[in-house]
Amino acid sequence: MSRRRFAALALAALACTSSDKNDDAGGPASRSGSVDLTGAGATFPYPLYSKWFSDYATATGVRINYQSIGSGGGIRQLSEGTVDFGATDGPMSDEELSKAKGGAIMHFPTVLGAVAIAYNLPNVTGELRLSGPVIAQIFLGTIKKWNDPKIVALNPGVTLPASDVLVVHRSDGSGTTYVFSDYLAAVSPAWASGPGRGKDVAWPVGLGGKGNEGVAGQIKQIPGAVGYVELAYAKQNNLPVASIQNAAGAFVAPSIEAVTAAAAGVGARLPANTDYRISIVNSPGADSYPISSFTWLLVYRQQADSVKARKLIDFMRWALTDGGKQAAALDYAPLPPAIAERLRQRLDSIQISASGG
Amino acid sequence: MILAGVAPGDRVYQLAITAFALVVPALLVLIAIAIGVAAWPAFATAGLSFITSSEWNVQAGKFGAAPAIYGTLVSSFIALLLATPLAVGVAIFLSEIAPKWLRQPVAFLVDLLAAIPSVVYGLWGIFFLVPMLREHVVPFLRDTLHLGSTPLFSGPAYGPSMLAAGVILAIMALPYISAVTREVLLAVPRSQRDAALALGATKWEMIWDAVIPYARSGIIGGIILGLGRALGETMAVTMVIGNRPEISASLLAPGYTMASLIANEFTEATSDLHLSALMAVGAVLFTITLIVNAIARWLVWRVASGPRS
Numbered sequence A: 001m002s003r004r005r006f007a008a009l010a011l012a013a014l015a016c017t018s019s020d021k022n023d024d025a026g027g028p029a030s031r032s033g034s035v036d037l038t039g040a041g042a043t044f045p046y047p048l049y050s051k052w053f054s055d056y057a058t059a060t061g062v063r064i065n066y067q068s069i070g071s072g073g074g075i076r077q078l079s080e081g082t083v084d085f086g087a088t089d090g091p092m093s094d095e096e097l098s099k100a101k102g103g104a105i106m107h108f109p110t111v112l113g114a115v116a117i118a119y120n121l122p123n124v125t126g127e128l129r130l131s132g133p134v135i136a137q138i139f140l141g142t143i144k145k146w147n148d149p150k151i152v153a154l155n156p157g158v159t160l161p162a163s164d165v166l167v168v169h170r171s172d173g174s175g176t177t178y179v180f181s182d183y184l185a186a187v188s189p190a191w192a193s194g195p196g197r198g199k200d201v202a203w204p205v206g207l208g209g210k211g212n213e214g215v216a217g218q219i220k221q222i223p224g225a226v227g228y229v230e231l232a233y234a235k236q237n238n239l240p241v242a243s244i245q246n247a248a249g250a251f252v253a254p255s256i257e258a259v260t261a262a263a264a265g266v267g268a269r270l271p272a273n274t275d276y277r278i279s280i281v282n283s284p285g286a287d288s289y290p291i292s293s294f295t296w297l298l299v300y301r302q303q304a305d306s307v308k309a310r311k312l313i314d315f316m317r318w319a320l321t322d323g324g325k326q327a328a329a330l331d332y333a334p335l336p337p338a339i340a341e342r343l344r345q346r347l348d349s350i351q352i353s354a355s356g357g
Numbered sequence B: 001m002i003l004a005g006v007a008p009g010d011r012v013y014q015l016a017i018t019a020f021a022l023v024v025p026a027l028l029v030l031i032a033i034a035i036g037v038a039a040w041p042a043f044a045t046a047g048l049s050f051i052t053s054s055e056w057n058v059q060a061g062k063f064g065a066a067p068a069i070y071g072t073l074v075s076s077f078i079a080l081l082l083a084t085p086l087a088v089g090v091a092i093f094l095s096e097i098a099p100k101w102l103r104q105p106v107a108f109l110v111d112l113l114a115a116i117p118s119v120v121y122g123l124w125g126i127f128f129l130v131p132m133l134r135e136h137v138v139p140f141l142r143d144t145l146h147l148g149s150t151p152l153f154s155g156p157a158y159g160p161s162m163l164a165a166g167v168i169l170a171i172m173a174l175p176y177i178s179a180v181t182r183e184v185l186l187a188v189p190r191s192q193r194d195a196a197l198a199l200g201a202t203k204w205e206m207i208w209d210a211v212i213p214y215a216r217s218g219i220i221g222g223i224i225l226g227l228g229r230a231l232g233e234t235m236a237v238t239m240v241i242g243n244r245p246e247i248s249a250s251l252l253a254p255g256y257t258m259a260s261l262i263a264n265e266f267t268e269a270t271s272d273l274h275l276s277a278l279m280a281v282g283a284v285l286f287t288i289t290l291i292v293n294a295i296a297r298w299l300v301w302r303v304a305s306g307p308r309s
Helices: A002-014 A046-060 A071-080 A094-099 A132-140 A149-154 A175-187 A189-193 A211-221 A231-236 A256-267 A306-329 A337-349 B008-046 B066-097 B100-115 B118-144 B162-186 B190-198 B203-232 B235-240 B258-268 B272-305
Strands: A037-041 A064-067 A085-088 A105-119 A166-170 A207-209 A225-230 A243-245 A292-300
Touching: A037 A071, A037 A306, A046 A064, A046 A306, A071 A085, A071 A094, A071 A292, A071 B258, A105 A175, A105 A211, A105 A231, A105 A256, A105 A306, A105 A337, A132 A149, A132 A166, A132 A175, A132 A189, A132 A243, A166 A175, A166 A211, A175 A189, A175 A225, A175 A292, A207 A211, A211 A225, A211 A231, A211 B118, A225 A231, A256 A292, A256 A337, A292 A306, A306 A337, B008 B272, B066 B100, B066 B162, B066 B203, B066 B258, B066 B272, B100 B162, B118 B162, B118 B235, B162 B203, B162 B235, B190 B203, B203 B272, B235 B258, B258 B272
Parallel strands: A037 A064, A037 A085, A166 A207, A166 A225
Antiparallel strands: A085 A292, A105 A225, A105 A292
């Protein structure tokens, strides 16, 4: 008990959170100022979310305060009930869901992200092609040289150097790592039974960089380096990125269209009662980029405060309707229209208690 | 009781001052208790292997912090090894040798090193120090000094490494050691110098035999202050050390430190055991810092109470 309270306190201190928080999400709104909703979580979608919140405040006057403290922090704060909604890049585990104090938590995908494989090969121009098993072997440390026959076989006509492959990975816990390791586990049995999937992984080889910028900085500095960064980050920094063989056998470069295609490929087969805690890595479809993922908003199914609940649902309906338009401009892939429509209908299943407000 | 019979104002004052004085140690104790309680599940699960095992695997729930403990100690040791002679040299130059007009500007610039935010040191490390080590210093150590065959400088050298962390920590610790040493040297009485010179000492003999011994305990205090800076530094080290939880004899291999480990993993630690393991790393770091400070106190006390040569 005290340990958990301490964790929450430490978290609050770490995030320099504002003081206007309720101890109980269900309690009467006692906050000062004009903030109507508070949220916390993933850093990856933060640039887009902050644009959404500012546009939404302009359009409706509803103000939303979001702290991009990381998916783990968002999950913890929502579980403790110190925020009205959370946000995460990796779906919550059953264990995490069972610990939430406010009951069942629902996952709502908002946009899509992708992980790009960036590299530094000064004398290689043009496209570098990689397949899932080859990427897994590079990150397992079994492929050690750039001119390994397995890489050469994927890249006919490209002269690859005989230099060492230097793996760069994230050192901080990250949703990006979750998506990437989820993909490696999906395409490589050796990876699945070894390092496995998670936000922090015991990497067999390589250097750790803090944040996308840390990984990108080391890739840029070290010839022969290869690592993974968010697509938006790779695009905005013009890093060379590999085309990756998808489940249909086609080599696809990371792009917004290819990521949305990956979601559409999985979305077409979703059962009606899905909880949306789904992985879209290695998605079927010839146009799908295989290392793609949803990012989610987390809300309680049972909303105790009716005023806040209506504001939250209205905002989510707006985000699922108009939010996708801003996504592409900021290098996020919008949801396929069919999934967005299903999610709008799913908002009706959030239950608002009669009391409160 | 001590102040029985004195004016009530004095009594209030005494109580207030005593309370203030007790708040600080109480804070320390509370921090220790809070960290200890939060860390307990990890210690209970991992046992002694928490500080002896090298396996840090969040997915498997295995937490062995030995590489981070090793990295913290080794990087700080490298930092002191590099920074101490330089910092003491700067301080001696500024207090004993430099012409008056040069003292203030140089002292100001050295002190300014302490004002640079550590993230800026980290950026400088990534974009200047690490490439320079890889392209110039490492070839020099291996080809010119033929140190490549020793374990300390063996293996592949990608740049981010224990050595890079040690060098950057040395630069960060230097102003602390130098500032304290300079003040201590300036506090050495004029008569101490005059006496040495009157006995026919050269300037060097005067500094080495009369001034330094007098200031010894203060200089050690400055070094310990620098060590404290090095042990706890997080951001700059995280950016250049390579964040690899492995113990390697080579200084050119990447490593990890306790502070970096906590900074890297805390935000995304969701499982209770993972969180507890990070708290346990904090507890170990806290303990090591306490031990180092205790040793420093003892050293200062021993030096100060011993006979002066």
